[in-house]
Amino acid sequence: MTRPDPDAVLARLHFELPESRIAQTGAEPRDSSRLMAVGEGIEHHVFRELPDLLRPGDLLVFNESRVIPARVMARKPVVNGLGGGQIEVLLLREEEANVWSAYLKPAKRAGNELWLGEHKAEVVGVLEDGARLLRFEHDIKPHLDEIGRLPLPPYIAAGDSDETWRERYQTVYAREPGSVAAPTAGLHFTPELLERLEARGIERVAVTLHVGAGTFKPITGPVAEHVMHAERYTLGQATAEAINRAKAEGRRVVAVGTTTVRALESSAQEDGAVRPGEGDTRIFITPGTRVRVPDLLVTNLHLPGSTLLLLVAAFAGEERIRAAYDVALAEGYRFYSLGDAMLLENQG
Known part of the structure; x- marks a missing residue:
């Protein structure tokens, strides 16, 4: 057939x-x-x-x-009085211990270091689909309930509370x-x-x-x-x-x-x-x-x-x-x- x-x-x-x-x-x-x-x-x-x-x-x-509450608003570090802007992070999955793939928005302005709440992440790579690799200093998973929001499909208007x-x-x-x-x-x-x-x-x-x-x-x-x-x-x-x-x-x-x-x-x-x-x-x-x-x-x-x-x-x-x-x-x-x-x- x-x-x-x-x-x-x-x-x-x-x-x-x-x-x-x-x-x-x-x-x-x-x-x-x-x-x-x-x-x-x-x-x-x-x-x-x-x-x-x-x-x-x-x-x-x-x-x-x-x-998981994978959507996190991160901030860039302030250097010489500059920076500190916000970057939206969608954590995708943990690729290895404390290293996550993530979509960043806007990605081009992310720089090499981000802070998710009080948790530092270093941008250590870029994947073929544009996702970034973020290396954390410790396990971020226990902190996501506090710093993250539940990701919703793009066709749903969030409206209600997280x-x-x-x-x-x-x-x-x-x-x-x-x-x-x-x-x-x-x-x-x-x-x-x-x-x-x-x-x-x-x-x-x-x-x-x-x-x-x-x-x-x-x-x-x-x-x-x-x-x-x-x-x-x-x-x-x-x-x-x-x-x-x-x-x-x-x-x-x-x-x-x-x-x-x-x-x-x-x-x-x-x-x-x-x-x-x-x-x-x-x-x-x-x-x-x-x-x-x-x-x-x-x-x-x-x-x-x-x-x-x-x-x-x-x-x-x-x-x-x-x-x-x-x-x-x-x-x-x-x-x-x-x-x-x-x-x-x-x-x-």
């Missing part, structure tokens, strides 16, 4: 989205968002009905990464700090919904994939030339065993979010089993790529021209995704990080 041309697929999936359809606040309560189930047909539900759409024995896989966003832009099961963007499919879950899923006999395990700023990077040229940012993931022994047992017993694996799909597929073997491990992944799932592990995917509605739109087209099929997005546009679904959700079947 001829592999689909991803550039042609992306062009066919293009759509115009009014700004008014970009969700600025999450549903309240979280599980009152809409949920479109997409398989042989299309059904409309409320997210809290998810237990009724799954089967006892299904295995949900969550990404338990936690968003304290409010620290609760709203975080899944209820987040455990492992490291992301600069939330794994947003998980924002629909509440503790009560998790209890109902468990009561129905639906199992739950977790992986960790720390979401980077590259998740917002649109495809601006040929798909083959798009560079995926490396993201760190971990899939533990117990999670691998649970997934492999479910696959062997013919039970369905349900990935919560595209980040979970990327972690699972980065760990997948040819037969669909997964191996435990950790590392960096740059996996780029496009139409024609066989998604081997999850049978179902819970995901939000994605940007046109994005890597995530190609991923869901690879998972569910281009025709189903085109039809589903047409319905979503016509029926008033809310898009992006704080919007509504879909439950997609793997086209196999």
Whole structure:
């Protein structure tokens, strides 16, 4: 079978989205968002009905990464009465002990030394994408809650206080700090919904994939030339065993979010089993790529021209995704990080 041309697929999936359809606040309560189930047909539900759409024995896989307060206003040192200007820092990830990659704004005026609160950072390098390497004199992580703010997607108007966003832009099961963007499919879950899923006999395990700023990077040229940012993931022994047992017993694996799909597929073997491990992944799932592990995917509605739109087209099929997005546009679904959700079947 001829592999689909991803550039042609992306062009066919293009759509115009009014700004008014970009969700600025999450549903309240979280599980009152809409949920479109997409398989042989299309059904409309409320997210809290998810237990009724799954089967006892299904295995949900969550990404338990936690968003860190990675946006910090830094200042330049004063030298001979000059300097002291502010630089916005978005910490991306710790590359080695006390050395972080970060986007600086404005980068050209940053100089060689910055102060994040009372914490000194030296600019020690520049990466290919323009990010800077910052070396701190000590571990900065314990101080981020005090000096940083939660980073929000560029299409969300912050509005409310950072304290409010620290609760709203975080899944209820987040455990492992490291992301600069939330794994947003998980924002629909509440503790009560998790209890109902468990009561129905639906199992739950977790992986960790720390979401980077590259998740917002649109495809601006040929798909083959798009560079995926490396993201760190971990899939533990117990999670691998649970997934492999479910696959062997013919039970369905349900990935919560595209980040979970990327972690699972980065760990997948040819037969669909997964191996435990950790590392960096740059996996780029496009139409024609066989998604081997999850049978179902819970995901939000994605940007046109994005890597995530190609991923869901690879998972569910281009025709189903085109039809589903047409319905979503016509029926008033809310898009992006704080919007509504879909439950997609793997086209196999």
